[in-house]
Amino acid sequence: MIRLTDSDFNVDEEVSQMKKKSVGGIVTFIGTVRGESEEGQVNLMEIEVYPEMAEKQLHAINEEAIRRFNVDDIRIIHRHGELHVGDNIVLIAVSAGHRDEAFSACRYVIDELKKRVPIWKREQTPSGERWVEEGSPE
Amino acid sequence: MRIKVRYFASIRERTGVNAEEFELQEAATVETIIMEAKRLHPRLEAQDGAIFVSVNGDFVKPSRRLELGDDVALFPPVSGG
Numbered sequence: 213m214i215r216l217t218d219s220d221f222n223v224d225e226e227v228s229q230m231k232k233k234s235v236g237g238i239v240t241f242i243g244t245v246r247g248e249s250e251e252g253q254v255n256l257m258e259i260e261v262y263p264e265m266a267e268k269q270l271h272a273i274n275e276e277a278i279r280r281f282n283v284d285d286i287r288i289i290h291r292h293g294e295l296h297v298g299d300n301i302v303l304i305a306v307s308a309g310h311r312d313e314a315f316s317a318c319r320y321v322i323d324e325l326k327k328r329v330p331i332w333k334r335e336q337t338p339s340g341e342r343w344v345e346e347g348s349p350e
Numbered sequence: 351m352r353i354k355v356r357y358f359a360s361i362r363e364r365t366g367v368n369a370e371e372f373e374l375q376e377a378a379t380v381e382t383i384i385m386e387a388k389r390l391h392p393r394l395e396a397q398d399g400a401i402f403v404s405v406n407g408d409f410v411k412p413s414r415r416l417e418l419g420d421d422v423a424l425f426p427p428v429s430g431g
Contacts, residue, residue: 243431259430262358262423266430268407290430302431322431328409330423331430332359343360344429345399349409 213285214270216261218293221303226287230307235284239314241322243302245295251342254335259292259301262330266290273324281317283308288321290331351376351418355383358425361401364393374416380405381412383422399427 215221227238245257274286289303304321308314325331326347333344356369365387372386380403388394394401403410404423416422 260359261430262356262404262425264421265404265407265423326428326431328428329430330358330404330425330428332426333429334359343363343426345360345427347428347430348400348402 214267214274214288216263216266216270216290216292218291220291220300221289223303223305226289226303226305230285230287230305232284232307234309235307236309237311237314238305238307239311239318240306241302241304241318242300243322245297245299245301247297249335249337249344251335251337252339254297254337256297256336257295257299257301258334258336259295260332260334261290261292265330269329270325273321273329276324277306277317277320281308281313281320283313283317286317286321288325290325290329292331351378351416353378353383353416353418353420353422355387356421356423358423360426361394361424364396365391378416379412380410380414380416380422383416384412384424387424401426402428 270288284307287305304318306314306318328349352371354371357365406421
């Protein structure tokens with residue numbers, strides 16, 4: 213399941229929906245807004261998304277990870293819009309029979325997301341605003 | 351053929367528009383769009399990093415041939431997560 217949203221997500225709710233008999237572990241990664249960047253203090257963050265392409269790429273990453281690591285289910289939720297320091301940005305939750313696959317799949321999803329999902333951060337700092345531009349597809 | 355191109359993030363700011371249409375010849379490629387966009391928006395030349403192009407939601411190489419109805423977008427390196 214993948215979701216792009218302008219509102220916050222509830223980690224407990226998402227995780228509880230992934231529990232079932234064949235699942236022995238759920239790994240979650242939560243990306244949050246850091247109050248500091250290379251340019252100094254961050255006051256506010258704006259996240260822009262290219263929705264149609266982001267959904268397509270996230271679906272592809274989700275399916276790749278399930279196939280590659282043989283995990284049960286993956287949920288990827290990414291927020292957009294205006295976010296404050298400490299706010300949730302992204303949730304990746306992976307359920308699997310065993311922990312190794314769950315950790316590997318979670319790592320794969322966040323790494324791929326950072327390379328090829330069209331989402332951009334714009335940081336507001338005391339010295340002005342800047343776009344963060346870092347990831348490239350391989 | 352007319353192809354609509356969408357811009358995102360710093361590329362959108364540099365062009366000053368969300369999207370625009372280009373009138374292109376049949377043999378036009380993604381490279382043609384990049385050159386045309388830079389000609390129309392000189393501020394794109396000052397783009398520090400790479401400019402990526404997607405067609406129908408996939409990353410494509412500059413040599414990709416364009417077809418009528420293609421959904422094209424130009425944007426900078428991504429920073430989600």
